[in-house]
Amino acid sequence: MGKLHSQISPSSGSERVLRSRVRLEQQETSGSIAVAEASVLLIYLDLGQPIAIVRSEPAAAEAVDADVELKRRLDCFLGRCPARRTLYNPSGTFEDIPESEHVPEESVRPEPAKWERLQLPRMEALKSFPLLRQKLFVENVQRLNAASFEQQTPRQLKEPIDLTHLPDEKQRTHNCREHKALVQQIQEQELDYKALVQRIQEQESCTAELLEQEQHLLCYDFLSSLSPDTPLVMCHPLALGYRQQSFDDCKAELAKSLFGLVNHVVFYCGLRQCIDWLPPRKLHGSCALSLGSDLQRQARVQLPSHIRKAGELIELLLHEMCHAAAFVYNGEMAHGLNTRKWAYRAKSLLPQLPLVADCAASCRYTCRLCRRSACGDIRFRGKQQLLLRCFHCQFELIVDECSGDSAHEPRPAAQSDTSYMIYIRARYAQCDQSGHSSKMRALNAQYSRTQMGSKNT
Known part of the structure; x- marks a missing residue:
């Protein structure tokens, strides 16, 4: 036993422990550096x-x-290379500018197509109903404008939008739960009206009895009903409540309803409803873009409190929602290609919405x-x-x-x-x-x- 103790002295044992501890510390240090880099x-x-x-x-x-x-x-x-003073060369100013390829004149300014007049349904009996005749005229104008918008939109805006960073299904389901009931009511009402028009077209006549039976369906869509030019008697039931109230009293609730509708139809229910009302001294709306502590992209819609019309509210809200989607989904930090793509999608799915104008960064x-x-x-x-x-x-x-x-x-x-x-x-x-x-x-x-x-x- 004594010989065994002489072979393993306290000093040699402590040295082994020290060396192993140093190796562990080196491994921990290198591991911590790798983790820090990651x-x-x-x-x-x-x-x-x-x-x-x-x-x-x-x-x-x-x-x-x-x-x-x-x-x-x-x-x-x-x-690594010595600094050299370049001599002035007048022609060198334009060397870096690529020569643009020749573009045919007709591709720059295409001639507007000769729109074929959309034929209204043959409803001879509707001549005695001026409000219905006005409604059909407004809808016909909307269809013509939508066809013109589709023809004049550049092809690059019609390309599919990158949805790689769309929120997961769980988050979108949570967002959708907040506005699903409203959207269902709006869509059911509009589908019922389309069914009525189809019935009238099939019968090729429109009797007073039929109108009296289906008069609750003869209304404008939700967005068009918010216009002051829409008669109250033909206003969408869900929009009638906003029309009969003071706009200042209901604009906050209306903004939430509009956000939910557009979010559901256009933005895949992926945007969080974050709406801030700016103080009176702030005259312009904006979309506050930011990165969280984990560098997750976030967006808050900021609306000026001086809005006095539903049309102005719709236009500003849609504009900022396009910015929010372009940033949250696509990382775009101002009004660029992705913002225009979202604006095109919104106008295509909801022709009643206004056009989204460009803005500067x-x-x-x-x-x-x-x-x-x-x-x-x-x-x-x-x-x-x-x-x-x-x-x-x-x-x-x-x-x-x-x-x-x-x-x-x-x-x-x-x-x-x-x-x-x-x-x-x-x-x-x-x-x-x-x-x-x-x-x-x-x-x-x-x-x-x-x-x-x-x-x-």
């Missing part, structure tokens, strides 16, 4: 289009590493490295501004305000170096990763840990 949530802005798009991951490494212009700018940033985002630039409506401040990165090169972004006239004018990036630029320049060459995309992913994770560590101390 847990860093950066906000990537795709600046390839006029309107910025929020992304959760950067661009594919293959496309970035093959970018020759980015490599040249990176060499200049790292000081309020912010501009510019990459300090690749010089890409795009516009949006989120003023990133505080911690979120430190998390902004370019979707293409993963570099730092500049955020400044812009007006509608100067939104898309090119602006030079700031010349002064930031702490981020100094950090990347000092460590880029020593990074063990291969390829620009992998290097920037690792350096961004390290820089974020450094920033968090400095705040904790």
